[in-house]
Amino acid sequence: FRITDLYPGRLYNISVRSIVGAEESREVLANGGAGQLTTPSRPGKLMLEKASATWSPYHIYITWTNSTSENGVERYSVSLTSGTGSIGQVEYSGNRHGVNITNLCPGMSYCVRVVAELRNLISPPSDNCFSTVETRPSDAPTNLILIPQRRSLIVIFNTLRRPNGRITTYECYIHNLNTSTDTIQNHTTARKSSIAVETFIIRDLEPYTNYSIRVRAYTSVGSGPWSDPVSECTLEAAPGNVSSFSAAPINYTTVHLTWTPPTKRNGIIREYVIVNPPAANVRVRSTTQEYIVTGLNGYTHYTFGIMAVTVEVGNEARISVRTPEGRKLCWICARLILLYINSNL
Structure with a gap:
């Protein structure tokens, strides 16, 4: 027969005896007296929170509520992912309801998943996505290539390995090698940080002029270091007036x-x-x-x-x-007539 209304995850001692009339048989313990453990209940879903007072560009402290499981939790499993895929997984046991996740990158989006485990039972996953604090870019654009036009330069370069946030602007330092004058041009960008190559155009340049170009990136916090300078001459164009x-x-x-x-x-x-x-x-x-x-x-x-x-x-x-006046036509005609008459004499 089936025994119902028991608590999950509890150890019960079950004894059986037969009763015939007024007589009872000797009590027999089930499982040789070792008792019977009911199946534990599945841990309930956790509620995740991030302690905003302790998060920084490089770490974040994640907390969660206690599981609603009647039988407790043996351990918590925490996994961390970013846009590049799985970062890592660490198991936490006992009554700890928080973890300090370190070695993160500034200005990066992450998703944390926490599950409670009890034996072979796992709670529904609890997810929370967040971004670390942005900082200034740590490095500069690399492998700058300049493609000359008549009054512009197309700039192609590799994006930053450590942007430390979302790049909002590229600042271009333009040095005219012919006149030793300097100008600055800013180029905003809305591209995703996963783009490997960036392109923009420097305009309003002089034709057939040598320029030295450097580029640096900006996040919302500030600028990163300048790239190495690259030189190029713009193409020839139609000349001005003599x-x-x-x-x-x-x-x-x-x-x-x-x-x-x-x-x-x-x-x-x-x-x-x-x-x-x-x-x-x-x-x-x-x-x-x-x-x-x-x-x-x-x-x-x-x-x-x-x-x-x-x-x-x-x-x-x-x-x-x-032009100035020339000889009068009537004088020329008179000379011709005179010469004609003289030649017939």
């Missing part, structure tokens, strides 16, 4: 053009293109800084242009000039 462009008449059919190279060359000047209204455009060598225009008409307005050329043709600089 300087000191002037036009001076030599006589009524000839004009002398002079100029100096552009202030912003933006590359290597390869040639100049002269816009010559009386004829086709003229190309002259980059070392040339003057040109004689001939075959013009007297007392006439002309507009000349010139453009410097690198990998692209630059902006056109223009100048207008009027």
Whole structure:
């Protein structure tokens, strides 16, 4: 027959005797008198808490309530996981209802799972996720690569091994090696810390200019160390206007053009293109800084242009000039008639 309404996890001595009429048999103890242990009840679910007064960038103290098991708990099992997977597991026995978890990383998210164990019975798991306190980054971006554009640099680098929190900003120190001037650009980021490679673009640079670049990362607490400097030259672009462009008449059919190279060359000047209204455009060598225009008409307005050329043709600089008066046409006609008459005499 079945004995009911017993308490779980209790040791009971059970005796059996037969009764026939008024006579009772001798008492017999079950299990030879060793008693019978009922099956313990499963431990109840724990309530986890973190003691905020003691948590830090590198450790956290986790506490939990006592199990509701009527039979107590033999031990507690605590496991810790992060985004990189299982960190470790430690068993705690006795009446301890808290554990100080150490050797953590700053600014990292963790999940703690605690179960109570009694023999082969395990309580429902109790989970609690938290983040350690952020600090400044411990290291700098590495393996910086600069990809030059005409007025920008694409920066590619490996992210930090020890960010110590969520990186919010990358600060870029830009040193112009040609002019020895410095500027700072900040680049915000919303990427996850698990990203291995970061990319951003430094803009508003000068073409064909040498720059030295360093980068450092920021968390909400502050900045980390600077990376090693990396140098690169931006690509060539179209040059600016030539300087000191002037036009001076030599006589009524000839004009002398002079100029100096552009202030912003933006590359290597390869040639100049002269816009010559009386004829086709003229190309002259980059070392040339003057040109004689001939075959013009007297007392006439002309507009000349010139453009410097690198990998692209630059902006056109223009100048207008009027040639002086030439000989009168009636005098020329009179001379021709006189010569014609003399030749027939």
